[in-house]
Amino acid sequence: MNQSSRRAELLAKAAILFRQKGYAATSIRDIASAMEMKSPSLYNHIKSKEEILQVLLLDVARHYVAGMKDVLESPLNPLQQLERIIADHIRITIEQTNAVALIPSDWIHLDETSRQEFMRLRDTYDRNFRGLLKDCIEQGYLAEFDVDIASFSILSTLRWLFSWYKKRELNPIHLETELVRNLIGGLKPAT
Amino acid sequence: MNQSSRRAELLAKAAILFRQKGYAATSIRDIASAMEMKSPSLYNHIKSKEEILQVLLLDVARHYVAGMKDVLESPLNPLQQLERIIADHIRITIEQTNAVALIPSDWIHLDETSRQEFMRLRDTYDRNFRGLLKDCIEQGYLAEFDVDIASFSILSTLRWLFSWYKKRELNPIHLETELVRNLIGGLKPAT
């Protein structure tokens, strides 16, 4: 019940509301009500409504990028790295679903500085991902294909996961196994 | 310059603004300004701000479902139907990018009745898509896999396309060829 745990509680509750209604349609009073406070009291914990969005989005974006960096610096071969990054992406999505759900739409509401930082992180992630696919091809782990399109396709699936995975009681390991299989191996029968 | 073409112009301009800023953060005055009108004049063409969103989202959703219905009723085999539905999805996304871009996030701002209609259309599309994958497996066109996960994965890629395809001058045929190849055939080298 100290200051910083109240702040953490506020961030978590705001994330739920932002996800349900969108950032712009969620009012400071909505968040206050979820905290069982009056709205001016929120400002003991935050600087502004926008700061909440900033913390939620930048923290989770840094989390993705840092995880990827660890994998890329590991001694695994490129294909193993690719599978590991997919697994990490699934894990972060499951652990931080509400913040992850804000990524596709609410980043446009960040202020200029934060939006640029966010885009920088996203671009780094995408660029590294494409580079890894390229390494897989060059070292013969994967077939020749259009790296940009394949990268976009895999990342779309991973980034959309938040909207879907909770609907069934899905074993994360099963999910990961199936996704790696589908995304890398395809759906065709074995020849 | 008659009434209905002004309305069409309004809808197109609203779609651009909703895409850029989100529905909730776009004001009636923003739309009026894009139309070079004062805001009360908009109401000669529309009933409410929400009606704009309704028309944009439900029209494009009905478009997807109707296109799928035609394919499913055709004499093509299941795998050919699947490829054709993917191609149609890409085509609609390219033709109606702005309205398509609203689907992932702004449908929550529809009123109760429209939201239910929208969800009904989306569920129909998803259910038919899963059914088609199932047919492909049962008739030996595709390997055994988790239909729910594969369906989610393919639809994620197709639904995310709007955010991406315009960035390069991409030949729609090349895009379709690559996506069908990646999504169905996978990325592994030929054995």
Added chain:
DNA sequence: CCTACCGATCGGTAGG
């Protein structure tokens, strides 16, 4: 298509 205007709600501050 416009001017004039309304009640509701917004994010946030002052002061305790």
Added chain:
DNA sequence: CCTACCGATCGGTAGG
């Protein structure tokens, strides 16, 4: 953590 309150902006109406 609260009460009291502010200026700005919201979607929309009246009346022409």
